[in-house]
Amino acid sequence: xxxxxxxxxxxxxxxxxxxxxxxxxxxxxxxxxxxxxxxxxxxxxxxxxxxxxxxxxxxxxxxxxxxxxxxxxxxxxxxxxxxxxxx
Numbered sequence: 001x002x003x004x005x006x007x008x009x010x011x012x013x014x015x016x017x018x019x020x021x022x023x024x025x026x027x028x029x030x031x032x033x034x035x036x037x038x039x040x041x042x043x044x045x046x047x048x049x050x051x052x053x054x055x056x057x058x059x060x061x062x063x064x065x066x067x068x069x070x071x072x073x074x075x076x077x078x079x080x081x082x083x084x085x086x087x
Contacts, residue, residue, distance in 0.1 A: 002027055006034045006049050042068060056083045
């Protein structure tokens with residue numbers, strides 16, 4: 001599991017700390033800003049940040065699941081785990 005955002009590393013570290021330290025790596029797509037997020041179609045130009053999304057990618061690099069969320073409250077862990085169990 002990895003997290004990716006268009007924020008700089010110090011901002012990511014501060015955010016992780018406020019959540020009690022996120023237990024997985026968070027990658028920075030800061031420079032050039034949002035290039036990775038743009039490739040996956042989730043970069044929001046107006047906000048200069050990525051939309052909240054979850055992807056499940058198999059070992060061959062094929063996206064098997066993609067869902068974009070308006071907020072973290074919409075995220076359903078059971079749905080994501082069900083998709084992972086299909087791999």
